[in-house]
Amino acid sequence: MTQSIDTARLFVGGAFRGAAKTVPVIEAATGEVLADGPCATVSDIDDAVAAAHGDAATQWRNATVAERADGLKRFAAALRARGQDTATLVSRENGMPITLSRVVNGVFPSVLVGYYAKLIAGWEAEEARPALVGHTIVRREPVGVVGAITPWNYPQALAIMKIAPALAAGCPVVLKAAPETALDALVFAEAAEEACLPPGVLNVVPGDAAAGAHLVTHPGIDKVAFTGSTNAGRVIGAECGRLIRPVTLELGGKSAAVILDDADLDSTIEGLRTASFVNNGQTCHLSSRILVPNTRYAEFVSAIAELANSLTVGDPLDDATEIGPLVSERQRERVLDYIRIGRESGARLVAGGSVPAGLSRGWFVAPTVFADVDNRDRLAQEEIFGPVITITGYDDDAEAVRLANDTEFGLAGTVWSQDNERATEIARAMHTGSVGVNHYQLDIQSPFGGVKSSGLGRELGPEGLDAYRITKSIYRADPILS
Incomplete structure (x- = not known):
C-alpha cells in the first residue's frame, strides 16, 4: 500500500x-x-x-x-x-x-x-x-x-x-x-x-x-x-x-471465440491465453465459449486443455503468475459451484476443476476447461466470472455464427483464422458490440460496449x-x- x-x-x-x-x-x-x-x-x-x-x-x-x-x-x-x-x-x-x-x-x-x-x-x-x-x-x-x-x-x-x-x-x-x-x-x-x-x-x-x-x-x-x-x-x-x-x-458477457477450420493451432492457442483467461477469468469481454470445427475438434480440445494446465497459478505480485486468486471467498464458491454444475451436466472435464494443490489460502481456482458442452447448458449460457471455459463443436461457418449469437449477451467475441477477410466476414455476422480478429484488445480511440x-x-x-x-x-x- x-x-x-x-x-x-x-x-x-x-x-x-x-x-x-x-x-x-x-x-x-x-x-x-x-x-x-x-x-x-x-x-x-x-x-x-x-x-x-x-x-x-x-x-x-x-x-x-x-x-x-x-x-x-x-x-x-x-x-x-x-x-x-x-x-x-x-x-x-x-x-x-x-x-x-x-x-x-x-x-x-x-x-x-x-x-x-x-x-x-x-x-x-x-x-x-x-x-x-x-x-x-x-x-x-x-x-x-x-x-x-x-x-x-x-x-x-x-x-x-x-x-x-x-x-x-x-x-x-x-x-x-x-x-x-x-x-x-x-x-x-x-x-x-x-x-x-x-x-x-x-x-x-x-x-x-x-x-x-x-x-x-x-x-x-x-x-x-x-x-x-x-x-x-x-x-x-x-x-x-x-x-x-x-x-x-x-x-455482462458470455462471448464466443470462433475458431475457423484454417486457424493456425499454435498462434490461436497463444491468443486464447489472454482472450480466454485474462485477469483470472474476471473479465466481462472474456472469450469463455470456444467454438471449434468438428473436423479439428480433438486436436483443439487437447491443445486448449494443455494451455489451461500450463498456466502458472500463484501469487499475483509475482511476475511469473498468469492466474491469480479470485477477488473473494464468495466469488470462489460461485465459480466452484459452476464447476459442479458442469460436472453434473454431462460435459467432459479436460482440465482443472478444483482448488490448486498448495493454494488453499486465498481464493484460488485452477484454470478449468469443459469439452462437449451443449450450447444450451447453463455452463455455456451464464456468466461465470472465473477461469472456466467451455468447448463446443460445429460443422460449418453458418452453424458457428448461429451458436455464437445464441446467447442473451452481446458484448464481445473473437474469430481465429489465417484468412483475415474470411474472419472479418464472420465478425460482421456476430451480434456483439466488438469482435477481435486473431486477438482481442480494446482501442482507446474506438467505441466499446x-x-x-x-x-x-x-x-x-x-x-x-x-x-x-x-x-x-x-x-x-x-x-x-x-
Whole structure:
C-alpha cells in the first residue's frame, strides 16, 4: 500500500474527510484483512452530489476547453506518478496478476485522461448550419452531474473510462467505487487534489449497494454511468427509465471465440491465453465459449486443455503468475459451484476443476476447461466470472455464427483464422458490440460496449465523450454571415 493513503477516508468537495462507516478490504491471495476501507453512507452521497453542484464545480462546466485540457493534463501526470504503486495495490485487493495490473491500473488511466485532453483541444462547442429559414446553431453542452458506479475487476480502468470523458465534457463526477477495491479508488482523489481540480469536480465515495442505489435515484444526478452485472444493470436501467435519466450500462458477457477450420493451432492457442483467461477469468469481454470445427475438434480440445494446465497459478505480485486468486471467498464458491454444475451436466472435464494443490489460502481456482458442452447448458449460457471455459463443436461457418449469437449477451467475441477477410466476414455476422480478429484488445480511440443484455451506450473514443454531452438547437431567422 502507498504510504500516503489514509484508507478510512472519503473525498468530497475537494477535501478528504473521515468515513463514519468502514468495511474490511480483504487481500485476495491471503484471505486476510488488508485495511479498513471507506463505505459511504446515504448522507455522504448527498454531500458529494451537493459538492458537484457547487460554485467551483460549475466553474469547471463553464471553463474554456483549454482550461479543462490543462486540468486533465495535470490530473494525468498525477495518476502516472502513482501508477506502479496503484498497480500493486489493486493486485492485492482483487488478485489481478501484476503484469496485467501494471498496464490496466498503472498506465492506462493516465493515458486515457491524456487522450481526452488532446481530443477536446480542437473541439468547438457550437456549429452553425444553414436552414430553410435563416440558420441553426447546434450547441453541445455538458449533460450535468454524473453518478459513476464501478466494479472491482478492473477498478482503475473502468472508473477512468467514465471519469476522463465526463471531466473532458465539463461534467462533475461522483464516483461510487466497489467496496472490494475501495482503497485504490482513493488514488483518484489524491491525484485530483494534486492536480488542483476545482472542489467538487471529482468526488470519491466508495460504498455498498445501498450507496449506489441512492446515487442512481438522487435528484441531483443528471446521468448515470454503470459497469457491473446484467442483473444490477436491469435495475439501474429501469430506474433511469422511470426518471427519464440518461444512462450508460456496460454489463455482462458470455462471448464466443470462433475458431475457423484454417486457424493456425499454435498462434490461436497463444491468443486464447489472454482472450480466454485474462485477469483470472474476471473479465466481462472474456472469450469463455470456444467454438471449434468438428473436423479439428480433438486436436483443439487437447491443445486448449494443455494451455489451461500450463498456466502458472500463484501469487499475483509475482511476475511469473498468469492466474491469480479470485477477488473473494464468495466469488470462489460461485465459480466452484459452476464447476459442479458442469460436472453434473454431462460435459467432459479436460482440465482443472478444483482448488490448486498448495493454494488453499486465498481464493484460488485452477484454470478449468469443459469439452462437449451443449450450447444450451447453463455452463455455456451464464456468466461465470472465473477461469472456466467451455468447448463446443460445429460443422460449418453458418452453424458457428448461429451458436455464437445464441446467447442473451452481446458484448464481445473473437474469430481465429489465417484468412483475415474470411474472419472479418464472420465478425460482421456476430451480434456483439466488438469482435477481435486473431486477438482481442480494446482501442482507446474506438467505441466499446454491448448489445442485448450486455448493455446500452458506448465508452472510449469520441463516442465516449459524446455520452456526456447533450445537443441543443438554436434557430435563428437571420442567414449565416459569410
